[in-house]
Amino acid sequence: xxxxxxxxxxxxxxxxxxxxxxxxxxxxxxxxxxxxxxxxxxxxxxxxxxxxxxxxxxxxxxxxxxxxxxxxxxxxxxxxxxxxxxxxxxxxxxxxxxxxxxxxxxxxxxxxxxxxxxxxxxxxxxxxxxxxxxxxxxxxxxxxxxxxxxxxxxxxxxxxxxxxxxxxxxxxxxxxxxxxxxxxxxxxxxxxxxxxxxxxxxxxxxxxxxxxxxxxxxxxxxxxxxxxxxxxxxxxxxxxxxxxxxxxxxxxxxxxxxxxxxxxxxxxxxxxxxxxxxxxxxxxxxxxxxxxxxxxxxxxxxxxxxxxxxxxxxxxxxxxxxxxxxxxxxxxxxxxxxxxxxxxxxxxxxxxxxxxxxxxxxxxxxxxxxxxxxxxxxxxxxxxxxxxxxxxxxxxxxxxxxxxxxxxxxxxxxxxxxxxxxxxxxxxxxxxxxxxxxxxxxxxxxxxxxxxxxxxxxxxxxxxxxxxxxxxxxxxxxxxxxxxxxxxxxxxxxxxxxxxxxxxxxxxxxxxxxxxxxxxxxxxxxxxxxxxxxxxxxxxxxxxxxxxxxxxxxx
Amino acid sequence: xxxxxxxxxxxxxxxxxxxxxxxxxxxxxxxxxxxxxxxxxxxxxxxxxxxxxxxxxxxxxxxxxxxxxxxxxxxxxxxxxxxxxxxxxxxxxxxxxxxxxxxxxxxxxxxxxxxxxxxxxxxxxxxxxxxxxxxxxxxxxxxxxxxxxxxxxxxxxxxxxxxxxxxxxxxxxxxxxxxxxxxxxxxxxxxxxxxxxxxxxxxxxxxxxxxxxxxxxxxxxxxxxxxxxxxxxxxxxxxxxxxxxxxxxxxxxxxxxxxxxxxxxxxxxxxxxxxxxxxxxxxxxxxxxxxxxxxxxxxxxxxxxxxxxxxxxxxxxxxxxxxxxxxxxxxxxxxxxxxxxxxxxxxxxxxxxxxxxxxxxxxxxxxxxxxxxxxxxxxxxxxxxxxxxxxxxxxxxxxxxxxxxxxxxxxxxxxxxxxxxxxxxx
Numbered sequence: 001x002x003x004x005x006x007x008x009x010x011x012x013x014x015x016x017x018x019x020x021x022x023x024x025x026x027x028x029x030x031x032x033x034x035x036x037x038x039x040x041x042x043x044x045x046x047x048x049x050x051x052x053x054x055x056x057x058x059x060x061x062x063x064x065x066x067x068x069x070x071x072x073x074x075x076x077x078x079x080x081x082x083x084x085x086x087x088x089x090x091x092x093x094x095x096x097x098x099x100x101x102x103x104x105x106x107x108x109x110x111x112x113x114x115x116x117x118x119x120x121x122x123x124x125x126x127x128x129x130x131x132x133x134x135x136x137x138x139x140x141x142x143x144x145x146x147x148x149x150x151x152x153x154x155x156x157x158x159x160x161x162x163x164x165x166x167x168x169x170x171x172x173x174x175x176x177x178x179x180x181x182x183x184x185x186x187x188x189x190x191x192x193x194x195x196x197x198x199x200x201x202x203x204x205x206x207x208x209x210x211x212x213x214x215x216x217x218x219x220x221x222x223x224x225x226x227x228x229x230x231x232x233x234x235x236x237x238x239x240x241x242x243x244x245x246x247x248x249x250x251x252x253x254x255x256x257x258x259x260x261x262x263x264x265x266x267x268x269x270x271x272x273x274x275x276x277x278x279x280x281x282x283x284x285x286x287x288x289x290x291x292x293x294x295x296x297x298x299x300x301x302x303x304x305x306x307x308x309x310x311x312x313x314x315x316x317x318x319x320x321x322x323x324x325x326x327x328x329x330x331x332x333x334x335x336x337x338x339x340x341x342x343x344x345x346x347x348x349x350x351x352x353x354x355x356x357x358x359x360x361x362x363x364x365x366x367x368x369x370x371x372x373x374x375x376x377x378x379x380x381x382x383x384x385x386x387x388x389x390x391x392x393x394x395x396x397x398x399x400x401x402x403x404x405x406x407x408x409x410x411x412x413x414x415x416x417x418x419x420x421x422x423x424x425x426x427x428x429x430x431x432x433x434x435x436x437x438x439x440x441x442x443x444x445x446x447x448x449x450x451x452x453x454x455x456x457x458x459x460x461x462x463x464x465x466x467x468x469x470x471x472x473x474x475x476x477x478x479x480x481x482x483x484x485x486x487x488x489x490x491x492x493x494x495x496x497x498x499x500x501x502x503x504x505x506x507x508x509x510x511x512x513x514x515x516x517x518x519x520x521x522x523x524x525x526x527x528x529x530x531x532x533x534x535x536x537x538x539x540x541x542x543x544x545x546x547x548x549x550x551x552x553x554x555x
Numbered sequence: 556x557x558x559x560x561x562x563x564x565x566x567x568x569x570x571x572x573x574x575x576x577x578x579x580x581x582x583x584x585x586x587x588x589x590x591x592x593x594x595x596x597x598x599x600x601x602x603x604x605x606x607x608x609x610x611x612x613x614x615x616x617x618x619x620x621x622x623x624x625x626x627x628x629x630x631x632x633x634x635x636x637x638x639x640x641x642x643x644x645x646x647x648x649x650x651x652x653x654x655x656x657x658x659x660x661x662x663x664x665x666x667x668x669x670x671x672x673x674x675x676x677x678x679x680x681x682x683x684x685x686x687x688x689x690x691x692x693x694x695x696x697x698x699x700x701x702x703x704x705x706x707x708x709x710x711x712x713x714x715x716x717x718x719x720x721x722x723x724x725x726x727x728x729x730x731x732x733x734x735x736x737x738x739x740x741x742x743x744x745x746x747x748x749x750x751x752x753x754x755x756x757x758x759x760x761x762x763x764x765x766x767x768x769x770x771x772x773x774x775x776x777x778x779x780x781x782x783x784x785x786x787x788x789x790x791x792x793x794x795x796x797x798x799x800x801x802x803x804x805x806x807x808x809x810x811x812x813x814x815x816x817x818x819x820x821x822x823x824x825x826x827x828x829x830x831x832x833x834x835x836x837x838x839x840x841x842x843x844x845x846x847x848x849x850x851x852x853x854x855x856x857x858x859x860x861x862x863x864x865x866x867x868x869x870x871x872x873x874x875x876x877x878x879x880x881x882x883x884x885x886x887x888x889x890x891x892x893x894x895x896x897x898x899x900x901x902x903x904x905x906x907x908x909x910x911x912x913x914x915x916x917x918x919x920x921x922x923x924x925x926x927x928x929x930x931x932x933x934x935x936x937x938x939x940x941x942x943x944x945x946x947x948x949x950x951x952x953x954x955x956x957x958x959x960x961x962x963x964x965x966x967x968x969x970x971x972x973x974x975x976x977x978x979x980x981x
Contacts, residue, residue, distance in 0.1 A: 109790040114780040115773040264853045264904060272903030276853045279909075283689055294688070294939055435776050467755060469734035476848070477618070479691050482735070488781050489749040490725065490788035491734045494758065497767050501760040528770050545766055550774045550782045 122431035136555040139204035141447035167206035170197035176232035180318035184226040209242035215480035219262035230258035246413035255343040270351030273301035291378035303364035306350025310338035380405040435554040441468030467495035619851030623896035623913030662865040665872030673924035676977035682912030682944025693894040698738035712742025725788040732826025802836035824870040854906040884920035912944035
């Protein structure tokens with residue numbers, strides 16, 4: 001879902017007039033990195049006054065830019081045959097299709113000029129921009145301090161530090177660990193616990209990966225419930241396994257207590273298997289649609305049946321207390337806590353006998369089934385594609401996917417090696433990956449908090465999550481969340497802007513703005529953002545313009 | 556910007572209609588008379604000759620695969636009873652439909668009332684060839700109206716793009732009660748609104764609206780146009796919703812007793828109330844989409860499904876009453892859809908796995924009430940144990956497009972389908 005390439009693809013080639021930087025003087029320098037979307041050809045002429053993006057390229061009083069000069073509509077067009085969506089009717093519109101006409105809207109809100117075909121100029125030839133790109137992609141959000149540190153280390157060393165430093169876990173949340181049906185953990189407490197850690201964690205790659213896997217191997221609190229530690233455990237498990245071997249990950253996913261509930265494996269028996277988990281394991285978690293048959297789903301459902309959920313001491317105590325309260329006799333064989341935090345296998349409820357799965361007749365349990373699935377070509381490509389699409393580019397090139405998928409398989413599905421290889425691939429920092437991903441709501445809001453150097457915005461983040469379209473522990477479906485264009489609608493853009501207003505209102509001491517657009521936007525600004533920043537004198541207004549800008553919504 | 560004749564004409568038209576609108580609003584304030592859809596009229600006249608009607612479509616998606624066999628039940632089917640030892644309890648409590656062997660879910664009391672008045676069409680056996688049992692795959696098939704999975708644009712988005720000038724009228728296509736554009740409404744050439752809740756749909760901060768308009772203009776990059784269009788639509792929608800809110804006076808009965816009509820906890824109800832407001836206030840709504848999730852009942856289906864039925868019944872009935880009170884029920888058609896029905900055989904966990912063909916409900920005063928389509932037989936199941944469809948879902952789309960919205964269905968569906976004649980033809 002939601003994998004459609006972004007809308008508004010280029011329909012004509014446009015070269016921007018180069019007066020921009022000249023008109024803007026120092027202030028406009030470097031801001032217009034705009035390139036031709038069609039061929040990814042950098043419009044060199046724009047880089048007239050290239051400056052070090054780390055210096056303050058936006059001194060407030062430098063220049064007032066003339067918006068008419070900045071207007072992309074003054075661009076020289078080199079039209080192609082296709083009609084575009086900018087409001088210029090195609091001269092030869094097909095009779096069945098009237099042009100999509102722009103008009104003065106009745107509300108008095110003026111229609112924007114759509115800059116079809118104009119792209120940002122990538123600054124990724126510079127080490128500093130590469131490092132910032134890496135942090136934006138792989139750490140959910142970056143603070144000025146984290147950026148400074150990574151800049152001093154350089155790209156390679158930062159990759160090594162991110163990937164090889166053991167992940168630091170969030171502090172224990174006792175209310176979740178001890179949750180029972182009598183004393184459920186509050187959803188807000190669970191979300192606060194995680195978002196706080198996204199802001200504070202010294203190993204934020206762990207949080208980025210946990211969020212990635214939370215959308216991939218997804219579960220929601222509604223079905224899992226909050227009267228057990230299961231959904232909390234799942235978050236901890238996903239973080240611990242996030243760079244593990246794929247076969248091991250899939251096994252942990254299969255026997256994860258929250259997942260057992262979420263996709264009904266708990267109620268699946270060898271006699272009467274429930275297909276829900278088996279289908280999603282193959283379709284959404286490991287292989288992708290089309291790489292197995294309906295009979296494989298049925299066989300997998302049988303092979304995976306037979307698990308029950310574990311009991312914690314707190315859950316057992318709560319149950320006994322409930323019986324005592326109702327003055328019922330205690331069972332002669334009282335419930336005992338399980339020593340594990342996973343599902344417990346009950347052979348009596350499992351399937352025994354031969355099955356045919358992916359063409360192989362054998363007896364299968366969960367491990368053997370997963371191992372068999374991983375002998376297919378599908379999983380390495382499927383997971384690699386998903387990872388690259390999420391972290392690198394919405395359309396990773398086929399050779400890149402193939403190369404990384406082959407290594408992944410060769411390495412015995414070592415996910416740490418896969419992530420490292422992705423980050424060290426030239427493709428990861430190629431110019432055509434610059435600003436091609438949209439920050440998810442969580443990434444966006446945590447980015448605002450970290451840019452403002454605030455550790456007290458968690459409540460605001462949670463209060464706005466639903467409006468922006470992403471509530472942690474509550475994905476819209478078993479397919480998790482969409483990406484990029486999925487996040488952009490009139491409603492979500494309004495809510496993103498409103499989140500920034502609220503966040504600024506709640507931040508008493510704002511960091512000095514000077515240099516912010518260099519730090520957080522690589523100094524690469526579109527003309528309108530640059531104009532607004534230049535024309536805004538107060539710090540709060542400038543922070544608003546920066547944080548609400550399209551540039552900051554991208555990663 | 557572009558001085559094309561068509562624009563000048565519609566601008567003039569709008570101003571003329573604006574006067575009519577003011578008169579309508581006065582009428583509304585006096586407690587009677589419907590507000591004319593003048594914005595919408597301007598749209599139609601601008602876009603295409605022949606499509607100048609005032610019809611509105613509201614599609615309700617029951618996401619997750621709603622069980623058709625606990626919604627419309629063949630009451631005398633003993634095989635089905637045998638396959639559903641626990642779930643067949645619903646059959647005992649079903650509301651029988653006169654002159655048929657069918658009964659509908661016990662909680663569809665309001666819908667049954669409308670059915671008895673001839674305002675509800677039930678189409679059975681709706682599905683498509685080579686059905687997919689994957690939620691995502693099958694949702695995509697329904698959204699794009701294309702079982703071959705080649706289309707990307709949604710059928711409703713395509714309808715908007717090909718027939719209405721949505722650019723200056725963002726509420727022509729609107730997803731209510733969500734923050735994402737549903738796939739059925741997606742089309743790169745259609746401008747759409749997404750309104751989660753009316754109260755939260757405004758800019759905070761005195762200068763925010765202006766700043767956003769200033770920044771989101773000519774945005775570079777592959778998402779630039781989408782960003783700019785979304786922000787523009789948001790700003791335009793804020794202004795329009797203000798108008799809508801001023802013009803919409805809910806009828807006393809749900810103001811007095813909101814729990815019985817639109818419960819605040821019922822998101823479908825809230826979304827449908829927003830839909831009613833958009834239709835009644837005349838801000839140009841044409842195609843509205845609402846999603847209610849929770850239908851993926853692999854486990855303990857009996858009560859869960861019945862509760863959801865009650866939700867749907869309450870909200871749809873309230874919506875119909877509201878619209879009818881404004882004399883607009885003949886213009887508005889409500890239809891339900893789900894990506895698939897569920898398997899006849901119940902599972903060990905008293906639920907059902909993913910299935911295929913199911914029933915659709917179409918509600919409105921313009922509907923020729925009754926039962927359409929043959930109920931698939933539980934004796935001739937496919938190899939997965941699922942029902943074989945009897946009506947292609949695109950036949951239902953065809954009827955909605957051609958007979959209700961009065962647009963060229965072939966342009967949207969790429970081919971023509973047999974009518975399921977549930978729309979009264981004048």
